[in-house]
Amino acid sequence: MIAALMIAVTISIVLGSQWGLVLPQNMVAGMSSYTLISFPLFVLGGIYMNAGGISGKLFNFARSLVGWMKGGLAQVDVLTSIFFGGMVGSSTADLAGSASILIPEMKKEGYSAPFAAAVSASSAGVGPLIPPSSPAILYSAVTGTSLGALFLAGLIPGVILGILFMITVGYLAHKNGYPTFGRFSLAEIRRAALSASLAFGMPGIIVGGLVLGIFTPSEAGAFGAVYAAFLALFVYRSIDWMGLYRATVAAVQLSGELLLIVSLSAALGSVLSAAHIPATLASFIDVLAIGDSLFLRLCALMVIAIIAGMFLDPLIPVLVPVLLPTLIAFDIDLLHFGVLMVMAVVIGQVTPPVAMSLIIAGRIAKCDQLKVFRANMPFFIVTLVFTLVLMAVPELATWLPSVARD
Numbered sequence: 001m002i003a004a005l006m007i008a009v010t011i012s013i014v015l016g017s018q019w020g021l022v023l024p025q026n027m028v029a030g031m032s033s034y035t036l037i038s039f040p041l042f043v044l045g046g047i048y049m050n051a052g053g054i055s056g057k058l059f060n061f062a063r064s065l066v067g068w069m070k071g072g073l074a075q076v077d078v079l080t081s082i083f084f085g086g087m088v089g090s091s092t093a094d095l096a097g098s099a100s101i102l103i104p105e106m107k108k109e110g111y112s113a114p115f116a117a118a119v120s121a122s123s124a125g126v127g128p129l130i131p132p133s134s135p136a137i138l139y140s141a142v143t144g145t146s147l148g149a150l151f152l153a154g155l156i157p158g159v160i161l162g163i164l165f166m167i168t169v170g171y172l173a174h175k176n177g178y179p180t181f182g183r184f185s186l187a188e189i190r191r192a193a194l195s196a197s198l199a200f201g202m203p204g205i206i207v208g209g210l211v212l213g214i215f216t217p218s219e220a221g222a223f224g225a226v227y228a229a230f231l232a233l234f235v236y237r238s239i240d241w242m243g244l245y246r247a248t249v250a251a252v253q254l255s256g257e258l259l260l261i262v263s264l265s266a267a268l269g270s271v272l273s274a275a276h277i278p279a280t281l282a283s284f285i286d287v288l289a290i291g292d293s294l295f296l297r298l299c300a301l302m303v304i305a306i307i308a309g310m311f312l313d314p315l316i317p318v319l320v321p322v323l324l325p326t327l328i329a330f331d332i333d334l335l336h337f338g339v340l341m342v343m344a345v346v347i348g349q350v351t352p353p354v355a356m357s358l359i360i361a362g363r364i365a366k367c368d369q370l371k372v373f374r375a376n377m378p379f380f381i382v383t384l385v386f387t388l389v390l391m392a393v394p395e396l397a398t399w400l401p402s403v404a405r406d
Helices: 002-015 022-030 034-051 054-066 072-084 091-108 113-124 134-143 147-176 186-211 217-235 241-274 277-288 294-309 316-329 334-348 356-365 369-392 395-405
Strands: none
Touching (some): 034 054, 034 134, 034 186, 034 217, 034 241, 054 072, 054 186, 054 217, 072 091, 072 113, 072 147, 091 113, 091 356, 113 147, 113 356, 113 369, 134 241, 134 316, 134 334, 147 186, 147 395, 186 217, 217 241, 241 316, 277 294, 294 334, 294 369, 316 334, 334 369, 356 369, 369 395
């Protein structure tokens, strides 16, 4: 991805007879967003939570709440994704950690391998919608949209999508006779909730601090990283200093790769703007949008985003700089479109030819990729239908931020 972006930008600059220093200047400009300071800090906090086993507390709480339902372990998988959110910065990174535990357990409980892989792959897509969300941070940095507002905008769609997945799991579990995972117990719920209360403190305090204006994005990210490290080292004692070091190295590597992609994407966006590509794109979309329909314009933009998401990971820093002039020209709500872009990321992760989430889950489940794709079709259809509803009803994304502002 990095090499491809570098080659594309360099060729565009050479063919356009632009000054050679345009590339580094645009890269630096793309990295100059104050919001981007918070990105590696949020990634660091998420990886500390994974490495320190803090996410296991959330898993136990989810198990106590929904494990007694039909298809209980699959329900727990979805609910854990809602709880944990997208703090690691990549849904595939979240998937690799959770699926390696849940998929073998589901297979032991009698679930088919393709179904177990499909549930894990699709549920991992809920995380990027739930705050604190790293895709939202990248979108905020590119567009200048309020990060706190983006966090709130993704909350209701993320919860709704998770509930729809749980309903789908329940239907398929009844159809295929999948088992429950434990019994309902108020005492167990209280015990698991108490154990997980400190883990919930991280996203709760971060989002609350941003919305109330207590934290800037960078301060919120720093607080989250320190909070996660403190819990892992001193409260739960689930990690030692060497483990913390290894987690830090992993976070630096992941953040460095993504931020380099952000800087190159900004340079590519600048080059394409100079070539009038956004203006051409806006004219093309205007032709497709019959009757000056905002919904049809959103449909055209989402088709572009979903097709790009089938090949690009990460999608937002690469595509949004190109689409931003078009969004402004059509007066499209950037807050609403930010949530739609995250949905495009979610869809792209489970759509061939790449379908990285399905590939990872299929390898863990040790089953054929085509079987995983077929098993994922109910979740894929649910995601597409919900995306259309979200496009038609922007209040699902914009209502909560507007209430917070008032």
